[in-house]
Amino acid sequence: xxxxxxxxxxxxxxxxxxxxxxxxxxxxxxxxxxxxxxxxxxxxxxxxxxxxxxxxxxxxxxxxxxxxxxxxxxxxxxxxxxxxxxxxxxxxxxxxxxxxxxxxx
Amino acid sequence: xxxxxxxxxxxxxxxxxxxxxxxxxxxxxxxxxxxxxxxxxxxxxxxxxxxxxxxxxxxxxxxxxxxxxxxxxxxxxxxxxxxxxxxxxxxxxxxxxxxxxxxxxxxxxxxxxxxxxxxx
Numbered sequence: 001x002x003x004x005x006x007x008x009x010x011x012x013x014x015x016x017x018x019x020x021x022x023x024x025x026x027x028x029x030x031x032x033x034x035x036x037x038x039x040x041x042x043x044x045x046x047x048x049x050x051x052x053x054x055x056x057x058x059x060x061x062x063x064x065x066x067x068x069x070x071x072x073x074x075x076x077x078x079x080x081x082x083x084x085x086x087x088x089x090x091x092x093x094x095x096x097x098x099x100x101x102x103x104x105x
Numbered sequence: 106x107x108x109x110x111x112x113x114x115x116x117x118x119x120x121x122x123x124x125x126x127x128x129x130x131x132x133x134x135x136x137x138x139x140x141x142x143x144x145x146x147x148x149x150x151x152x153x154x155x156x157x158x159x160x161x162x163x164x165x166x167x168x169x170x171x172x173x174x175x176x177x178x179x180x181x182x183x184x185x186x187x188x189x190x191x192x193x194x195x196x197x198x199x200x201x202x203x204x205x206x207x208x209x210x211x212x213x214x215x216x217x218x219x220x221x222x223x224x225x
Binding site for chain 2: 030032034036041042043044047053083085087089093094095096097098099100
């Protein structure tokens with residue numbers, strides 16, 4: 001089972017970046033998003049499709065529609081430059097990460 | 106503060122074995138399921154295993170099933186990954202991660218990782 005993301009997204013500071021994640025089982029499973037900066041461990045930024053953990057800025061939001069989930073960064077900042085990964089489970093409940101998207105601001 | 110500290114990563118020859126450890130602090134370890142996740146050099150994240158809070162249910166990715174064994178010792182707040190018959194493509198940074206809700210292997214906190222290199 002695969003979760004497909006675009007390899008890269010580029011956005012100007014202050015503009016909106018959208019990162020998609022597509023998978024056949026996504027309509028039946030919850031999605032999560034992680035941010036990973038260079039040389040660092042991943043950080044959870046969206047859970048259960050559209051919820052933000054405490055301490056995550058409001059400019060990060062998640063949405064879901066059919067077989068695609070989307071991470072939106074509204075008013076992107078230079079500090080948001082990182083790799084972003086979606087995560088969900090396959091039909092058996094095993095974990096699967098998306099292919100990852102490098103965001104350039 | 107939640108802390109997860111991995112150890113045990115080294116250079117090992119193909120076919121060899123290795124045991125990784127992860128010590129947890131800052132939360133009640135026995136209440137949480139845990140994951141191991143790895144990342145090969147320059148590559149993406151790969152979920153490899155999950156264990157429930159009591160250690161009675163364990164899942165593995167196909168890439169490691171039959172070669173890796175995950176376990177935990179709640180009395181020691183510790184998580185383990187026994188890796189056998191290692192291959193070059195097992196070379197990666199290995200992260201232990203706390204699962205946010207039992208039954209769904211999504212992590213909310215991660216350690217800093219321990220590097221494993223499989224090479225002759």
